[in-house]
Amino acid sequence: MAHIIDGKKIAAAARLDIAERGRAFLEKTGVRPGLAVVIVGEDPASKVYVRNKKKGCEEAGLYSEVHEMPADTTQAELLAKIEELKANENIHGILVQLPLPKHLDEKAVIDAIPPEKDVDAFHPVNTGKIMIGDYNFLPCTPAGVMKMLEYEQIDVTGKECVVVGRSNIVGKPMAMLLLHANGTVTVCHSRTKDLAEVTRRADILVVAIGKANFITADMVKEGAVVIDVGMNRNAEGKLCGDVDFENVKEKASAITPVPGGVGVMTITMLLENTLRAAELAVKG
Numbered sequence: 001m002a003h004i005i006d007g008k009k010i011a012a013a014a015r016l017d018i019a020e021r022g023r024a025f026l027e028k029t030g031v032r033p034g035l036a037v038v039i040v041g042e043d044p045a046s047k048v049y050v051r052n053k054k055k056g057c058e059e060a061g062l063y064s065e066v067h068e069m070p071a072d073t074t075q076a077e078l079l080a081k082i083e084e085l086k087a088n089e090n091i092h093g094i095l096v097q098l099p100l101p102k103h104l105d106e107k108a109v110i111d112a113i114p115p116e117k118d119v120d121a122f123h124p125v126n127t128g129k130i131m132i133g134d135y136n137f138l139p140c141t142p143a144g145v146m147k148m149l150e151y152e153q154i155d156v157t158g159k160e161c162v163v164v165g166r167s168n169i170v171g172k173p174m175a176m177l178l179l180h181a182n183g184t185v186t187v188c189h190s191r192t193k194d195l196a197e198v199t200r201r202a203d204i205l206v207v208a209i210g211k212a213n214f215i216t217a218d219m220v221k222e223g224a225v226v227i228d229v230g231m232n233r234n235a236e237g238k239l240c241g242d243v244d245f246e247n248v249k250e251k252a253s254a255i256t257p258v259p260g261g262v263g264v265m266t267i268t269m270l271l272e273n274t275l276r277a278a279e280l281a282v283k284g
Contacts, residue, residue, distance in 0.1 A: 019061050032090075037066050092277040159204050160184055165189065205227065223252070
């Protein structure tokens, strides 16, 4: 049976390190790293994420602000809020919680966040830097996956890595990070022919498609490392991932659970990015 990769344990160790570095930074510079989160509307899942981000900042000793804006906020009002936060020297990281209400232009909002405060690493400048391997920030979920592999001493070098999903937030940057770590990377998506044949080749399989229990045991190579980025609810309303955990764990050598896997790492890496933004701001 697979070794269960404990995201909570890895996140706790990483957050302890961030808190210690943040304290040392504050003592040395007098600056407390600060994060501003902007949430538009009443999406319940988004509210949970924002609450967890604020709690994570508090536990790590970082400064945080949450700016709640009504669902009927205009594009101009949202961009004005970003301008206000851009000018605030106490704020080193700006995060606009996605998804936004449909009448707002997500791309224009992401573009309005200055790259040096873009702790989600979604700005085109930051995504371009990730492509060439010369970056200040990494998208939080892919960075969390790499931190987990590092903690578990799973070497990516020379491994067949398959990423299922090609989103700008997870799939594409995940593929880049595995490539930078010397993996041989294949990206699969909805148009991939014979998906199971490709996933069965993977020494490291990362799944991020948002379909409950989509990856079954017959799609996984014996002894593979399986990273489940999915966060779904099954027919009974229970939280689950994109991987059929109960059956796949009998075949994999290591696997992340849902919950308690990648999800807790995402916020941890946001804290890391906020500290990094503060360090760069002071150095600059």
